[in-house]
Amino acid sequence: MTAPARVLVVGASASGLSTVESLRRKGYAGEVVVLGGEPHAPYDRPPLSKQVLSGAWEPTRTALRTQEAMSALEADIVLGDPAVALDPVTQTVWTASGREVQADAIVIATGLRPRTLPEQEGLTGVHVLRTLDDALVLRRALSAGARVVVVGEGVLGAEITATVRMLGLDVTMTGPQPAPMALQVGPLVSAALAELHHERGVRLRLGDGVVGLAAEGTRVTGVRLGAGEVLPADVVVVAIGASPATEWLAGSGLRLDNGVVCDSRCRAAEGVYAVGDVARWHHEGLGRLVRLENRTNVTMQAAAVAGVILGADEPYVPVPYFWTDQFDAKLQVHGFLPVDADVEVVEGDVSARRFVARYRSGGVITGVLGWNMPKQARLRSAEIVDAPALL
């Protein structure tokens, strides 16, 4: 297999950048074109809900690479011009401005778009948090005395809630689950998170889905819960998950089903690959399609895809990993934590807020979670069964 003469990467965020870097690190000397939809040079998203929202970091600190390092990649990087169509047969991509790029290998790295509530469009005071611009707009809206309601109790909703509360604002977390991150970490740890948020002064209105928004004119005034109650709000943050940004691929003939569906090599079609949050690939260890929304997957998957493009024929079979910081709690999650898993504390103590929990499902260890014990959790993650085919 000869290396492609030109590689086109669609998406200029962490996954697009990591793909280019991996190609260069593996010695690829051909032409590289990167198309980014946002106007910004590649930046990092995990700090947006934490250090950027809190104001601890200047926005420039999220830059993934210096200008010098970007130039050293010798890639043609086009920003602010989103891709609008792809033809896998001729391997061509078109952009909003009318640009047409043909390449021997195309990597789709267009990430996610936040889900929104049907009524929120056109309402002021309602926010999402996905981009750097989103974070800066939300930060400016968090003026003293503002009453904030976060819609969503997942990882992002819980992080935003903690950051807003640490700024001293009145904040309520809402969502259908009984506790923060209940779907991500199971009942034991989510109950401990609920206790932490409550203790820090967060109002928890969980277990009751949000049915809509209340407004006066075009300004949001509150959030309506299923039971009929309206929670008053000056600022509403909607963090109800995100969808893979694949609408530009409609009509491409690629299989789109909760992401770009790929084989075990992250290949969507001959010469077309997907990386990062947008990619749903066949995980050979698990024997099913998997799509991961986390920062570490991006780097690992980009390296795997760069290898496949350059002729390696290896499946991508990662043990996933993510972390979240809320107040003084630093959670590290390795592997998979099914909600019905048996959870056993194997080190430390939940009441001391320093522990490692082991998740077992179908008789095998599928995941490990550390709460303020990052090193110990990593060491324990070696116990995770590589191919939990029983899942």
Place this chain on the structure above:
Amino acid sequence: MKIVVDEEKCVAAGQCVVAAMDVFDQRDEDGIVVLLNENPPPRLAGDVRQAAAVCPALAISIED
């Protein structure tokens, strides 16, 4: 090769230790990176570059 780590950026993921355990470790109490050898020998250069590449917080920089 000289390595510089930014403890303030470190998120305690420990990916660097997995990539290059002769060069990086984590503090027992909070998992923050510990640099065991800031001038590693050339035979570890590949592992160190891998560690810098997989760090999710971009906390490792390499000065050649």
